[in-house]
Amino acid sequence: MLHAAAPASPPAAVPRGCTNLKLRQLARKVSRHYDALIGAAVGLKTTQYSLLSHLDKLGPLRPADLAAHMTLEPSTLTRNLQPLVAHGWVEVGPGADARSRLVVLTDTGRAKRAEAQLAWKQAQQALNRRLGSARVAQLHELIDDCMAALDSDAEPA
Numbered sequence: 001m002l003h004a005a006a007p008a009s010p011p012a013a014v015p016r017g018c019t020n021l022k023l024r025q026l027a028r029k030v031s032r033h034y035d036a037l038i039g040a041a042v043g044l045k046t047t048q049y050s051l052l053s054h055l056d057k058l059g060p061l062r063p064a065d066l067a068a069h070m071t072l073e074p075s076t077l078t079r080n081l082q083p084l085v086a087h088g089w090v091e092v093g094p095g096a097d098a099r100s101r102l103v104v105l106t107d108t109g110r111a112k113r114a115e116a117q118l119a120w121k122q123a124q125q126a127l128n129r130r131l132g133s134a135r136v137a138q139l140h141e142l143i144d145d146c147m148a149a150l151d152s153d154a155e156p157a
Contacts, residue, residue: 041119052113
């Protein structure tokens with residue numbers, strides 16, 4: 001009696017190219033998409049909108065805590081806050097003691113964020129249409145899984 005051969009399993013996927021480069025290329029394309037729509041509508045960059053949104057959600061907090069929530073380097077946060085402070089959308093004032101500071105969203109900043117939220121939603125919906133909602137959901141899940149794996153206590157291989 002002849003036995004059918006077991007189906008061959010597909011070859012293991014092998015990454016091609018530099019993961020860092022590919023992620024940065026994707027991030028730049030996605031950022032340009034959002035910046036074009038949000039910038040045209042309200043004159044904000046996505047980084048600025050994100051800062052305003054985090055402050056709106058989290059309330060006044062220390063710069064180090066805001067940087068940690070946004071996974072930013074403190075120097076990057078400081079640089080990104082400067083135009084928001086200059087426009088009067090954010091204030092950096094005294095904290096609980098003489099050595100600490102608090103970052104606060106102003107009423108003007110809250111209004112600017114609300115204005116930008118509609119443009120952000122339109123940018124998100126346009127990206128979902130272009131890539132497909134299912135693919136975007138898979139991408140979010142994959143990114144979340146990768147972030148959790150990189151945040152784990154495991155040593156890098």
